Amino acid sequence: FRDESKSRFVWLSEFPSACEVRAGIVDNLGILRVEAGPLYVSDDWHSNSMLTCFTRDVGPALGDCELTHAPRQSVDVEKARTQHAAYEDALRALGAHVERLSPAPRAPDGVFVEDTALVLPEVAVILRPGAPSRRPETKSVAKALGAFRELRTVRSPGTIDGGDVLRVKMKLFVGRSSRTNADGIDQLSTVVAEFGYQVFPVGIRECLHLKSAVTQIGPNLLLVNRDWLLDFPFGDMEMIDVDPDEPAAANALMINGTAIYPDNFPATAERMRRSGVRLAAVDVSEIQKAEGGVTCCCIPLW
Numbered sequence: 214f215r216d217e218s219k220s221r222f223v224w225l226s227e228f229p230s231a232c233e234v235r236a237g238i239v240d241n242l243g244i245l246r247v248e249a250g251p252l253y254v255s256d257d258w259h260s261n262s263m264l265t266c267f268t269r270d271v272g273p274a275l276g277d278c279e280l281t282h283a284p285r286q287s288v289d290v291e292k293a294r295t296q297h298a299a300y301e302d303a304l305r306a307l308g309a310h311v312e313r314l315s316p317a318p319r320a321p322d323g324v325f326v327e328d329t330a331l332v333l334p335e336v337a338v339i340l341r342p343g344a345p346s347r348r349p350e351t352k353s354v355a356k357a358l359g360a361f362r363e364l365r366t367v368r369s370p371g372t373i374d375g376g377d378v379l380r381v382k383m384k385l386f387v388g389r390s391s392r393t394n395a396d397g398i399d400q401l402s403t404v405v406a407e408f409g410y411q412v413f414p415v416g417i418r419e420c421l422h423l424k425s426a427v428t429q430i431g432p433n434l435l436l437v438n439r440d441w442l443l444d445f446p447f448g449d450m451e452m453i454d455v456d457p458d459e460p461a462a463a464n465a466l467m468i469n470g471t472a473i474y475p476d477n478f479p480a481t482a483e484r485m486r487r488s489g490v491r492l493a494a495v496d497v498s499e500i501q502k503a504e505g506g507v508t509c510c511c512i513p514l515w
Contacts (some may be wrong), residue, residue, distance in 0.1 A: 264308060264310065264469065264515065265309065265361075265513075266311050266312070266512065266514070267312050267313075267354070267514065268326060268512075269314040269323050270294065270313060270316055272316065272318050272320055272321060272324065274318070274321040275288050275290050275321055278503040279321070279346060279504075281391055281421050282504065283502070286502045288502050288503060289499055293324075296495070296497055296498070296500060297324060297500065300473070300510060303493050303495050304473070307468040307493060309468055314326060317349075320349065320350050322346070322347050322350070324503075324509075324510055325503075326354060326509075327509045328340065328350075328374040329342065329351045329512075330354050330355070331375055332512055332515070333410070334515060335363075335408040336362055336405075337364050339366045339367065340373045341369065342373075343374055343393060358512075365404045367404075368400070370396050371397035372392060373387070373392075373393045373394075374390070376423070376508065377390050377392065378401075378424075379423055383410050384411050384412075384413060385405060386413050386415050386446065387401065387414055387415065387423065388416075388417045388426075389415065389417065390422055392421070395414075398412060413446045415442065415443070416443030417441055424463075425438075426463050428465045428466070428508060430453070430465050430485065430490050431451075434450065434452075434453065434490070435451070435452050436464075437452050437455065437463055438454070441463075453485055453488055453490075456481045458480060461478075462480075464509075466507040470491060471492065471493050472490055472493065473493045473507050474494060475494075475495065475507060476494040
């Protein structure tokens with residue numbers, strides 16, 4: 214229910230097992246139907262009823278996207294657009310305002326807006342994606358975010374993709390990947406140190422980004438594929454390991470206390486439910502063919 218006195222959502226937590234919200238099961242009032250089970254009492258961590266999420270529509274050239282580890286497959290662009298629209302509906306159903314960036318029909322990866330910027334409460338950092346084909350995408354993102362935050366910019370020779378940046382409170386874990394280099398990490402560290410953040414580089418393998426291998430799904434809880442991490446600087450945080458048969462299942466997006474999560478990782482989803490994580494299931498199968506995930510497709514403005 215909504216706590217009107219605090220202008221945010223508050224979730225009940227009085228039941229013995231987790232509940233799941235399935236995105237797309239929405240009544241004519243726009244309210245998600247919820248299966249029985251408990252809901253978290255939300256704190257300020259990733260819970261804000263005024264949350265804005267920036268997205269961009271799937272472009273016609275998605276099939277020509279950059280690929281690093283995934284084999285190239287035929288992408289059904291219209292199906293991808295339908296899936297992306299349902300993903301945006303899931304964001305809205307969880308209390309977010311969705312703001313679409315201007316179309317980028319010549320940018321095959323333009324839908325993956327996360328890689329272009331890092332938004333913190335104090336500042337927005339316009340990044341320099343590791344793939345040269347993606348760098349023109351940042352112009353429209355900077356224009357949109359400039360209305361909400363002071364802007365800083367990562368410059369050549371630095372490169373950094375937003376998918377490599379995992380924020381946990383005042384710590385930024387940054388993947389050392391094929392898209393993010395040491396100069397980019399150093400520049401980011403200098404920018405965010407002004408606001409009290411610390412940057413911790415993390416080695417990864419066999420995956421595109423750090424958030425392919427680990428994402429945060431609770432105030433002190435990570436979803437992780439340890440096999441894809443060369444370093445493990447996460448201290449005493451609790452972990453849910455992905456199912457061994459679902460190595461790509463570590464990417465989840467927390468919105469107002471609920472994890473938006475792909476519907477094709479059922480074993481890992483069950484592990485999350487058993488640990489009390491509330492889920493909103495979405496079909497992103499075509500987006501996954503482009504080496505994308507649920508965090509990739511939006512820039513949350515907390």
